[in-house]
Amino acid sequence: MRVAPPIVLSPNDRRVLEARVRARRAPARSVERARILLLAADGWLNQDIAAHLQMTPERVARWRARFLGEGLSALDQDAPRSGRPRTITAAQERAVVRKTTQEPPPQATHWSTRTMAAATGLSERSIRRIWHRHGLKPHLTRTFKISRDPAFAEKVEAIVGLYLDPPEHALVLCVDEKSQIQALDRTQPGLPLKRGRCGTMTHDYKRHGTATLFAALNTLDGR
Numbered sequence: 001m002r003v004a005p006p007i008v009l010s011p012n013d014r015r016v017l018e019a020r021v022r023a024r025r026a027p028a029r030s031v032e033r034a035r036i037l038l039l040a041a042d043g044w045l046n047q048d049i050a051a052h053l054q055m056t057p058e059r060v061a062r063w064r065a066r067f068l069g070e071g072l073s074a075l076d077q078d079a080p081r082s083g084r085p086r087t088i089t090a091a092q093e094r095a096v097v098r099k100t101t102q103e104p105p106p107q108a109t110h111w112s113t114r115t116m117a118a119a120t121g122l123s124e125r126s127i128r129r130i131w132h133r134h135g136l137k138p139h140l141t142r143t144f145k146i147s148r149d150p151a152f153a154e155k156v157e158a159i160v161g162l163y164l165d166p167p168e169h170a171l172v173l174c175v176d177e178k179s180q181i182q183a184l185d186r187t188q189p190g191l192p193l194k195r196g197r198c199g200t201m202t203h204d205y206k207r208h209g210t211a212t213l214f215a216a217l218n219t220l221d222g223r
Helices: 011-022 028-041 046-053 056-076 091-104 111-119 124-135 153-162
Strands: 173-176 213-218
Touching: 011 028, 011 056, 028 046, 046 056, 046 153, 091 111, 111 124, 124 153
Parallel strands: none
Antiparallel strands: 173 213
16 A cells, blocks of 8 residues: 655644634635645545545645645645647737727627627637626626706705705605606507417507606605
8 A cells, every 4th residue: 555655744834724724715725735734744644634625535645745845835826737728818818808998890889709709810719708807798888977067066965965864844755757657558458478479569559648757756755
């Protein structure tokens, strides 16, 4: 039976590892590695450590060897992985971000992964990853409106002040035009939802002589 090389910890190494295990915000993989080394230093076999921490003995042996070769610095460093190296350069990634945020696509309202891939020569998967890393979502639009009223700030202060500190026994109502609350009715009753068919509603409507309703909100009870 092959015997694993023993782990001997200095007092300082043990303090560092025990502190890492107790740390609430330490990375989980770093805590796991610290546990491996502490148990190994206490004389546990690789098989026993693996069963206790629910991992493979090979993984325990790997970190035992990493510690013997590199010391505590191995806890926060992963060994270089095999496989295809990264082919997208930082300059290419910056170019994708710049084009996404500063150059509108030709004959389209926003960039898609397909059009950006065609414009940059990268794959759609690479474009998707770059956008995800930088939090870019070209398909979403958020609207805004800036008031040009020179007295806008004073009006806001007056209204907000009324909401926050209304006079005693005051009834505060918020009245505004609600263009989507219209007094409309369909010319024919709709058919309800049934199996194999969704509910239907005619396109034809009548206004009942009213174009728009005005709604009032009681700020005290929300009615």
